[in-house]
Amino acid sequence: MPDRTLLRVEHLRKVYESTTGGVEAIGDVSFTMAAGELVCVVGPSGCGKTTLLKCLAGLLRPTGGVVEMDGAPVTGPSPAMAVVFQEYGRSLYPWLTVRGNVELPLRHKKLSRAQRRRLVDDALDAVGLAHAAPSHPWQLSGGMQQRVAIARAVAYQPEVLIMDEPFAAVDAQTRADLEDLVRELHASRRMSIVFVTHDIDESVYLGQRVIVLSSSPTRVQEDLAIDLPPERDQIGTRALPRFTHLRTHVYGEIQRARRGRAIAPRPAP
Ligand code: ADP
Numbered sequence: 001m002p003d004r005t006l007l008r009v010e011h012l013r014k015v016y017e018s019t020t021g022g023v024e025a026i027g028d029v030s031f032t033m034a035a036g037e038l039v040c041v042v043g044p045s046g047c048g049k050t051t052l053l054k055c056l057a058g059l060l061r062p063t064g065g066v067v068e069m070d071g072a073p074v075t076g077p078s079p080a081m082a083v084v085f086q087e088y089g090r091s092l093y094p095w096l097t098v099r100g101n102v103e104l105p106l107r108h109k110k111l112s113r114a115q116r117r118r119l120v121d122d123a124l125d126a127v128g129l130a131h132a133a134p135s136h137p138w139q140l141s142g143g144m145q146q147r148v149a150i151a152r153a154v155a156y157q158p159e160v161l162i163m164d165e166p167f168a169a170v171d172a173q174t175r176a177d178l179e180d181l182v183r184e185l186h187a188s189r190r191m192s193i194v195f196v197t198h199d200i201d202e203s204v205y206l207g208q209r210v211i212v213l214s215s216s217p218t219r220v221q222e223d224l225a226i227d228l229p230p231e232r233d234q235i236g237t238r239a240l241p242r243f244t245h246l247r248t249h250v251y252g253e254i255q256r257a258r259r260g261r262a263i264a265p266r267p268a269p
Pocket residue numbers: 016023024025043044045046047048049050051052216
């Protein structure tokens with residue numbers, strides 16, 4: 001059932017209240033996502049991407065509108081979702097081994113020790129870190145630490161994997177490898193993934209769809225199908241004229257949104 005609607009966001013609005021007045025981080029955002037999709041959300045820094053993600057994951061209560069997961073409203077932290085944040089350094093427990101970190105959220109699930117062990121082994125294998133199970137996070141590079149965070153999310157078997165600028169803090173080569181890991185997890189495990197980034201090229205390289213956000217108060221500036229071949233590679237795909245065309249189009253949309261005019265999207269590229 002490739003078209004089952006998994007996530008539905010309707011007229012989402014979020015205002016942060018403070019003593020000096022409110023900040024309208026999200027104005028009016030609506031979109032749906034089908035099970036098994038890899039959707040990138042791209043927008044300039046400060047446009048409300050993290051706020052949107054936290055509302056999706058039930059970590060923040062929206063001011064208005066609804067988020068629905070499999071037809072049911074999300075009202076609190078949802079066991080159906082796993083989130084990978086940018087700051088891998090703060091998301092792993094330094095006193096636990098890699099295995100311990102990946103296993104920790106599974107303790108909330110009704111699983112036998114053998115089942116837990118199997119899920120952890122499988123997830124570490126999927127991210128290429130089977131050999132690092134007994135290490136501690138601080139013994140690993142930044143890129144490897146982020147792989148541990150991804151393994152933890154994979155082992156948890158969420159309905160949706162939500163990633164918030166997960167590779168913004170690693171070097172370019174590591175970043176490319178991690179992007180390919182995300183594509184691979186999506187292709188081989190049919191994982192549903194929402195990937196948030198401020199990097200336009202990254203969004204086009206990774207996504208089957210790119211949702212372009214305007215600056216705050218955020219709206220969906222464009223919802224673009226990425227018609228690049230599903231088999232992608234860092235050199236070949238990025239050299240395709242179609243890739244250049246799409247990333248230039250997205251860049252233009254973000255510029256237009258920032259200027260705050262001509263909000264109706266241009267025809268699809
Ligand atoms: P992004 O992730 O796209 O960089 P954020 O969602 O972090 O954007 O922030 C969107 C807007 O909301 C920004 O103007 C930011 O300053 C504001 N904001 C974010 N978190 C809070 C908060 N806890 N309280 C008040 N304002 C916030």
